[in-house]
Amino acid sequence: DAGVTQSPTHLIKTRGQQVTLRCSPKSGHDTVSWYQQALGQGPQFIFQYYEEEERQRGNFPDRFSGHQFPNYSSELNVNALLLGDSALYLCASSVGREAKNIQYFGAGTRLSVL
């Protein structure tokens, strides 16, 4: 049983570019949450997708957007990249949209913005 998988594992972009990160949830999970983890910090909640809709959102600008597909996989898009967007982006999946439900994390995508 595959856990949460994220792609790519590493990515290098330049300022102003756009990036798309992908996440496949654990089998049987229907909810995907995205987090940003800056170096030396804890993860910060970006948003959560359930039933193909954004259900909750953290304090992130509109440059951060996402999508969930009918198979529950999800994408995180970031436009107009800034140097400060350099971070580890984590995807977590769970069953149901209740945040109290156990989340399983992927290994993350390391984004470097030059």
Next chain:
Amino acid sequence: TQLLEQSPQFLSIQEGENLTVYCNSSSVFSSLQWYRQEPGEGPVLLVTVVTGGEVKKLKRLTFQFGDARKDSSLHITAAQPGDTGLYLCAGYDGYNFNKFYFGSGTKLNVKP
């Protein structure tokens, strides 16, 4: 800014020593989780505490949720090199935002 403050930020100890990590907030949480994260990996859930004053044990790890559900502690007895990693607490705010808030983490290094 982090809603949850963890202390200490860094801890380097010898194998066999005991240690305690703290997670504090001015906010009340419905529940609190502890995770361990190793380099190149995502966080892995260790425990969830729900009731104020609750104590849970996981082998050499003891987790406690404060009576007011604003703080928590993680105590490790006889630490081993395999305990090395980043320990994160995460509070679930079921009252207002139905979201998780992570602390900034405690980086533990256990030397053999």
